[in-house]
Amino acid sequence: MTSSLRLRAGLVSIALLAAFLGIWHLATRSTGPVATMSPEYAKLMGLTATQGKSAMPGPLDVGAKLWEHLRRPFYDNGPNDKGLGIQLGYSIGRVGTGYLLAVLVAIPLGFLIGMSPLLSKALDPFIQVLKPISPLAWMPLALYTIKDSSISAIFVIFICSIWPMLLNTVFGVASVRKEWINVARTLEVGTVRRAFTVILPAAAPTILTGMRISIGIAWLVIVAAEMLVGGTGIGYFVWNEWNNLSITNVIIAILLIGIVGMLLDQILARFTRMVTYPE
Amino acid sequence: MTDKFISIEAIAKRYPGAGGATTTVFENLWLSMARGEFACVIGHSGCGKTTVLNILAGLDAPSEGAVIVDGQAISGTSLDRAVIFQSHALLPWRTVLGNVTYAVSSKWRSWDRAKVKAHAQSFIDLVGLTGSEHKRPSELSGGMKQRVGIARALSIMPKIMLMDEPFSALDALTRGTLQDEVRRICLETGQTAFMISHDVDEAIYLADKIFLMTNGPGAVLAEVVENPLPRDRGRTDLHRHPLYYALRNHIIDFLVTRSKTFTAETPGHDPRNVPLVHIGKPGLTIATSGDEQRQTWIPGTSPGLTA
Numbered sequence: 001m002t003s004s005l006r007l008r009a010g011l012v013s014i015a016l017l018a019a020f021l022g023i024w025h026l027a028t029r030s031t032g033p034v035a036t037m038s039p040e041y042a043k044l045m046g047l048t049a050t051q052g053k054s055a056m057p058g059p060l061d062v063g064a065k066l067w068e069h070l071r072r073p074f075y076d077n078g079p080n081d082k083g084l085g086i087q088l089g090y091s092i093g094r095v096g097t098g099y100l101l102a103v104l105v106a107i108p109l110g111f112l113i114g115m116s117p118l119l120s121k122a123l124d125p126f127i128q129v130l131k132p133i134s135p136l137a138w139m140p141l142a143l144y145t146i147k148d149s150s151i152s153a154i155f156v157i158f159i160c161s162i163w164p165m166l167l168n169t170v171f172g173v174a175s176v177r178k179e180w181i182n183v184a185r186t187l188e189v190g191t192v193r194r195a196f197t198v199i200l201p202a203a204a205p206t207i208l209t210g211m212r213i214s215i216g217i218a219w220l221v222i223v224a225a226e227m228l229v230g231g232t233g234i235g236y237f238v239w240n241e242w243n244n245l246s247i248t249n250v251i252i253a254i255l256l257i258g259i260v261g262m263l264l265d266q267i268l269a270r271f272t273r274m275v276t277y278p279e
Numbered sequence: 280m281t282d283k284f285i286s287i288e289a290i291a292k293r294y295p296g297a298g299g300a301t302t303t304v305f306e307n308l309w310l311s312m313a314r315g316e317f318a319c320v321i322g323h324s325g326c327g328k329t330t331v332l333n334i335l336a337g338l339d340a341p342s343e344g345a346v347i348v349d350g351q352a353i354s355g356t357s358l359d360r361a362v363i364f365q366s367h368a369l370l371p372w373r374t375v376l377g378n379v380t381y382a383v384s385s386k387w388r389s390w391d392r393a394k395v396k397a398h399a400q401s402f403i404d405l406v407g408l409t410g411s412e413h414k415r416p417s418e419l420s421g422g423m424k425q426r427v428g429i430a431r432a433l434s435i436m437p438k439i440m441l442m443d444e445p446f447s448a449l450d451a452l453t454r455g456t457l458q459d460e461v462r463r464i465c466l467e468t469g470q471t472a473f474m475i476s477h478d479v480d481e482a483i484y485l486a487d488k489i490f491l492m493t494n495g496p497g498a499v500l501a502e503v504v505e506n507p508l509p510r511d512r513g514r515t516d517l518h519r520h521p522l523y524y525a526l527r528n529h530i531i532d533f534l535v536t537r538s539k540t541f542t543a544e545t546p547g548h549d550p551r552n553v554p555l556v557h558i559g560k561p562g563l564t565i566a567t568s569g570d571e572q573r574q575t576w577i578p579g580t581s582p583g584l585t586a
Binding site for chain 2: 177179180182183185186187188189197198201202275277278279
């Protein structure tokens with residue numbers, strides 16, 4: 001029953017994709033009016049003006065270009081022409097670094113705050129004010145103080161991914177069931193052992209959920225951050241190709257951003273499943 | 280009450296109430312138990328039974344007074360006092376064996392893995408869970424979960440077992456089986472046990488001594504009822520004993536009416552010398568710290584009712 005449901009859902013997905021590609025193909029195939037112009041002027045204009053071709057690439061154009069990219073993902077022809085693999089690598093590297101730094105700060109800090117009602121209350125106003133700040137708003141401050149655009153991008157990732165992790169860790173640690181704590185207390189389990197054997201496993205699903213939210217936000221923010229700082233990365237690639245008026249490459253980048261974001265989310269979802277316990 | 284293995288001395292519990300007032304759950308509560316005794320506390324919700332148990336466990340501190348166990352005033356929790364929680368409180372990410380070994384390795388930190396495992400296994404066998412060691416709590420029925428709770432409590436070989444309505448969440452059939460198990464284990468090991476219950480029959484079956492508490496706030500320990508039934512009593516013929524109904528009626532009368540009116544009707548109640556009720560014996564003996572014995576008559580305990 002479930003397998004047939006899965007099969008049917010898969011078929012519907014394929015049908016929807018085919019319909020989308022078909023409509024896209026038909027919509028971009030139409031030719032517009034062709035202006036008459038001198039051959040010299042025509043050389044300066046694109047195919048849109050001379051042959052009436054749509055400026056929006058069709059699925060076949062995108063597919064061909066994607067195949068080209070996939071065959072040579074790591075070529076490097078200088079600052080403005082690097083393979084997509086290299087660009088994605090830079091982005092994933094920045095997200096990974098900023099995110100790991102955030103994990104290293106948020107989880108121990110969240111543990112401390114969650115275990116101490118005093119700290120929890122004292123730090124709450126700061127967290128409440130800092131949390132809603134758009135991570136990109138930090139960018140000028142980061143550029144001014146750090147004076148390095150690449151590290152500034154990492155800082156922006158750090159600052160945007162820290163809040164969901166911190167808040168979820170605090171919440172997870174503070175809402176560990178009293179009876180489990182009482183079990184540890186009646187067994188005279190020390191604070192450190194209690195933190196690792198009771199509180200950490202009990203709060204792990206909540207913490208991992210926060211980490212999953214964070215990685216999603218970090219991946220959203222890196223594109224915008226790289227558009228600002230420039231140089232390398234998938235966000236810079238999108239902006240560079242827009243300046244080159246290569247809509248095909250922009251569409252390919254959008255597709256890849258989606259796929260990488262999904263993979264990152266799936267990895268964290270798998271970790272979350274590993275630490276989730278049924279009650 | 281010469282051998283006071285557990286002695287609760289003049290404890291009180293107060294909470295800050297609305298408008299700066301304090302709510303006193305109970306105060307000046309005295310209670311004692313002998314080694315190897317099975318005691319059961321009965322009273323309505325809100326009389327502070329669970330608070331007394333938590334204080335005895337060290338999970339809660341009394342506002343006043345002290346608790347002495349085996350000659351030592353307690354402070355905080357201890358591996359000498361194991362708790363069986365009402366909600367079983369198993370760690371859901373650990374297996375049955377993992378839950379028991381957690382307790383065992385907490386008590387004997389220097390033991391190696393194999394020794395801890397063997398010790399834990401023997402207690403899993405004792406509660407009849409052989410074969411389910413590697414199951415997680417979510418795969419177990421309510422009764423099996425509580426068996427794990429019992430195995431975990433017993434595995435640390437405590438001086439006292441504290442049970443907070445351990446069977447109230449179970450169906451009647453499972454409850455009966457587990458009561459049999461607990462009674463068997465406590466008799467075999469000479470375990471001192473302190474249990475909270477809502478169930479009169481459970482108390483009669485298990486307890487040597489039944490503590491009756493009046494309604495809170497301002498609850499007092501009204502009486503200590505000695506169980507007149509023989510020590511080798513069985514579940515099936517319990518109700519045939521000539522004193523069974525007198526005992527049961529006495530407790531039920533208390534719960535239905537006297538638990539509300541006791542404080543008003545008994546102005547001279549001395550919380551330090553709580554009356555000790557012997558069902559079926561003429562009159563009532565008041566246990567005192569001194570040698571004098573007072574005789575009082577309490578309805579339901581007269582010989583006429585015991586036939």
